[in-house]
Amino acid sequence: MVNSTGYGSRLAIAAALWCMGGLALAQVAPTLPGQVSPVLQREQLEQQQRQREMEERARQVQVPALRGEAIETQALPDQDVVFVLQRIRFSSSAFLQAPELEELARPYLGRELRFADLNGLLAQINALYEQAGQLTARAIIPPQAIEDGELRVVLVEAKVDEVDWQGRQWVDPAFYDRRIRLEQGQMLDSPQLMADIQRFNATSPGPQVSAGLSPGRTFGTSRVTLQAHEPARLQWLAFANNYGNQGSGREQLGGSLTWFSPSGAADSLTALVVGTSDSTFGSLRYARPVNRHNGMAWVEAGANTMKITEGPYADLDIEGDSQVYSAGYEHPWWLGPKWLLRAGTGYQRQAAETTVEGLPLSDTDIGEFFVTGTAEYRGAPWYARYDQRVRRASADNDISGESGGYTLLNGTGMLQRAIGDLYAVNGRLAWQYASDPGKLPASLYFQLGGIASVRGYDPGVISAPRGVAANLEFSRRFGERWQAFVFYDYGLATELGTRDVDLQGAGVGLNLDWNRHFSASLVAANALNDVVPDQDNNQVLLQIILR
Secondary structure, eight states: OOOHHHHHHHHHHHHHHHHHGGGHHHHSOTTHHHHHOHHHHHHHHHHHHHHHHHHHHHHOOOOOSEEEOOOOOOOOOOOOOOEEOSEEEEOOOSSSOHHHHHHHHGGGSSSEEOHHHHHHHHHHHHHHHHHTTOTTEEEEOOSOOOBTTEEEEEEEEOEEEEEEEEOOSSSOHHHHHHHSOOOTTSBOOHHHHHHHHHHHHHHOSSOEEEEEEEEOSSTTEEEEEEEEEOOOSEEEEEEEEOOSBTTTBSOEEEEEEEEEOTTSSSOEEEEEEEEETTEEEEEEEEEEEOSTTOOEEEEEEEEEEEEOOSSTTGGGOEEEEEEEEEEEEEEEEEEOSSEEEEEEEEEEEEEEEEEETTEEEEEEEEEEEEEEEEEEEEETTEEEEEEEEEEEEEEEETTTOOEEEEEEEEEEEEEEEEETTTEEEEEEEEEEEESSGGGOOGGGOEEEOSTTSSTTSOTTSEEESEEEEEEEEEEEEETTTEEEEEEEEEEEEEOSSSOOEEEEEEEEEEEEEEETTEEEEEEEEEEOSOOSTTOOOEEEEEEEEEO
8 A cells, every 4th residue: 555645745845846947956955966966976986086097197107218328438547648738629519519618628728737637627528418418428538649739529429320119019109209209310319318208208198118328339329229118908997895875876886998009099998887786877988199299189978877766865766867978188288307287178068867756857958168277296205286177167957948157167186295105195175166156057066075075974965066175194004015094084065055064074094005906995984074964974985996
């Protein structure tokens, strides 16, 4: 027999939500959007993926650009011979200027000299080469008779005798040749070669390159050996965790598969799939460097479905699905010894539908243009990164008939500081500012809670037009495999219509990196503030990764 009272209650709630149409998600309890919006549930998974990628980027160790055999420096024999020089003539140089050579020579003219003095002159010239980064250039004094007080000094600046590539498997040779320009017979400019390799390694989507220098087959030449370090052709990752939410399932199973360099251009095709008991998510992304500076063009498509079967909204029979398509370009504009600055632009379109008791609650279509900027600093013991995104979104809701344009600013940051070999301090920041917050569609809200936000709370437990989340961790390593940490998280949601909401979480964790194929993370988190009724303030979060 049907419980008429319960059915009537559910029908009343569903009818109220339906009547509010597209505004329902924004005007009811602030806990509702992140729990029932398919767009926000997809964003939760993408946020976890972005955090994983940022952490892997921070741990990346770039291959040293240049290594080589020490060039032997000439030393004239110590003989008791005295002579006077009136002029020192240098051979032509591509790297040293004539005035600075003449300045070095001036103290050696018009006075008595011995071979030890000439060794000092050679050392000064070679020091200039070293300051200029010219590793294969040296000054020598060939055997000669000093006539009319003139000494001839030969500046040996090596030419490339041979270029030998090793380790190239999946990437076409032309890809490397366009980015690291080195030809047999040209003058070897060590700083330029090092700069080309450093730029390549800092901006490369996959392969890394190192160079080795050795003497060539003839005098005054060098052999350059370039070693390519390419990723595996197929890279896979599988994971299991309980990072989901109460409504559609806490336990998540997922995996990704990346096909590296399918066209021989260091491009990549990546598929990602994540599922819980009542939700599924999948995406496909293709990225390709399109110029010698490794500017990256990309396209991506994703979709997800969800159903609320647990928690306070389970009786409403809420279901939803969404699709997203995006394309963009990012360019490395400036690279220094420690800094990398990138900027990009793109377009994204997403559509989402949510139903309650079979009645349409929301049917939105959102298109947005965006520009991005990234600043990255890498200088031991520090690592820092900040990403800024400016978005202009246009939204249409077929249920309510409402439409509008909105400007959003989003920022994410990461700061890491190693303290010796065992300790480290890590910080993260994420925030959003939205124009016209009272009319902003819930699909564009900023979410708080979850493993990638404020730990101790369910993902998306609070969603708001504007907000900020900050995380602070202190960690200690135990051997090569174990790392323990303590943390404090803070979140603030604003423009909710009634009051601001604070979230605070604290706890401890343990990371395990057993080998390159297996890793795990265990987190015990406590929510310090109650933000929803019947809140569970203690969570134990576990993730296992196989790769």
